[in-house]
Ligand code: HEM
């Protein structure tokens with residue numbers, strides 16, 4: 197630490213205040229008090245860990261809720277084991293139907309906004325961006341800290357909403373009116389939900405402003421866009437989508453909140469609104485999905501980027517078609533803005549629109565196909581190292597491939613009309629968005645653990661965690677698609693009240709068993725995480741033998757990351773170069789005649 | 797260190813300007829969504845304003861639009877003078893812009909009263925829903941913007957404020973943005 201040059205120049209008149217104040221001019225001494233070091237920290241690495249803990253906590257809550265949902269479907273009318281009597285004394289431990297609705301609503305909301313977003317964007321973004329571009333922190337550290345604490349406020353509100361009279365929101369994570377209006381969802385639960393998501397959106401926008409500006413401005417000298425690890429391409433595109441489309445959601449939520457609280461009629465149809473003039477419930481769906489479709493790419497883009505890097509890192513080969521991958525990801529981000537209508541085929545859109553949305557959606561499969569083939573091209577004839585992060589990356593390739601293929605059936609309007617609102621959809625989006633981002637998130641944690649704590653996570657436990665999660669997850673979501681194909685609707689408490697679904701009980705019980713296994717496997721992870729922090733084998737600075745900048749500094753990463761800001765001469769994936777014989781990777785910051793680009 | 801953080805220098809936008817630019821892009825999407833919702837709901841109605849409802853008054857709203865434009869102008873000159881080192885003029889213009897901003901809020905409140913007195917109630921269908929919501933949501937942003945406005949006003953009085961400080965300029969950007977949003981809202985609500 198003492199080697200860092202703490203001298204600095206002129207104007208600090210407005211330093212430390214204001215939205216866009218930044219560390220432009222000087223290094224702060226490392227904070228020493230508990231509050232400034234661990235709680236209200238400006239350090240991107242601390243904020244990353246805060247987001248990680250936050251996301252893991254909520255992920256646990258969300259996962260427990262999915263277990264409860266699946267219990268209802270596997271054991272209808274049976275009391276929930278262990279904690280059932282504690283939670284539902286009035287029904288002798290049986291999960292009541294209205295609470296079931298609250299469960300899937302909260303599960304979806306929590307998993308997307310409070311588990312995956314904090315982990316794959318809040319944690320991964322904060323941790324990797326400055327380290328991978330050779331910077332000492334984010335461009336706007338204060339904004340970064342604020343983003344985390346607004347997330348905490350939003351989480352606290354959501355938690356509180358679970359305990360208010362008449363219970364938490366129970367209208368689905370999509371919060372469609374008219375059901376979401378106060379006449380049909382009484383009580384403060386859903387209004388609190390709206391405010392909570394409003395705050396979560398605000399926090400994400402703050403983060404996005406930071407990520408975008410940081411990646412544009414703080415790349416180390418010499419780091420061209422094509423020297424950027426693909427992880428950062430993913431995070432960069434995600435942030436742009438966040439900055440542009442979250443405000444659409446927040447505007448929609450705001451209007452809905454005003455409808456509920458002040459009696460306006462934006463989303464009330466003519467026959468229901470008092471004055472007989474027309475609001476429009478479908479308008480809400482437009483606003484929601486203008487945001488909602490980009491949102492699925494928001495959680496998957498960082499995962500794509502990360503996996504693209506991991507496949508190269510652990511095959512010891514340059515990423516196949518780096519440029520094509522980056523361009524494809526960009527193309528998808530742009531296309532993601534104009535396909536949202538595929539969520540609304542059953543609302544009576546005009547045939548012209550439905551065919552347009554079908555075509556545009558199917559167009560996405562071209563860039564997706566390109567980078568997917570690039571992934572396979574990267575693996576092809578690589579010297580594959582099955583490290584734990586690599587296992588998760590390859591698992592993600594599998595689940596995403598499966599989920600992506602089944603998306604075609606939903607994109608085509610003719611099949612969509614039959615599959616809409618069935619478990620086929622649930623299986624599909626869990627494979628693409630949920631399972632894929634989840635697996636990538638775990639990959640990121642195993643990967644960066646040594647840089648965070650200076651120790652490795654236990655490999656054997658990691659392998660157990662992987663297989664005991666991956667196999668059940670694939671089974672669970674495949675079988676959900678089967679159930680949906682057989683006609684099982686989503687969001688129903690007891691499917692077996694319908695004769696034609698009774699034969700699905702067995703299938704749903706098998707899914708339940710798989711869920712129990714997958715859930716238990718996460719305990720292995722938690723154990724591994726906490727024990728390895730203290731007892732894992734010491735990792736050294738570069739345990740994975742990589743050339744990206746974060747592996748050129750000690751582990752755990754020191755307070756100001758880089759003693760001296762590196763200069764970049766090489767791309768992120770320079771592996772197995774025939775001219776370098778003493779090792780199989782080239783650091784981004786070393787100059788090798790005939791290989792490196794001249795730094796301009 | 798300074799050299800390190802200006803790793804990718806760019807003459808057109810400073811770091812803080814870039815951040816503000818992205819933030820304003822977000823806000824643009826927010827207000828566009830609100831205005832788009834208005835246009836879509838309106839497209840469904842056969843008569844607008846609905847039968848028996850008076851259209852919005854033109855005098856007060858036109859006046860407030862003029863005021864907001866003047867306020868933006870004052871801020872513009874303030875930032876210009878600040879850049880030229882004319883601290884005192886900068887402060888006067890800034891405070892004038894701020895005062896005009898207060899007048900704007902006052903006029904908006906009168907405008908809302910007028911609507912109320914005409915018998916418009918939010919629960920009475922989309923016409924009232926939209927007008928009240930757009931005006932109030934915009935107004936709340938203006939009111940929140942007073943915080944940085946006042947803060948800069950104080951800083952301009954303080955000689956230790958660095959002449960290269962970007963805060964006045966960035967704040968004025970946000971202020972111009974809110975002015976622009978109001979002009980658009982006004983045109984769409986009152987004249988369209
Ligand atoms: C292995 C873990 C998981 C299991 C077993 C699981 C299971 C379920 C089940 C049974 C439903 C209810 C479907 C319905 O009735 O419509 C559901 C809904 C949902 N899940 Fe998951 N889930 C898991 C992980 C995730 C993750 C990681 C995400 C993050 C994206 C997620 C996002 C959602 C969403 C958005 C819904 C829709 C909620 C709604 O209908 O409003 N799930 N999940």
Ligand SMILES: [Cu+2]
Nearest residue numbers: 489536538539
């Ligand atoms: Cu979609």
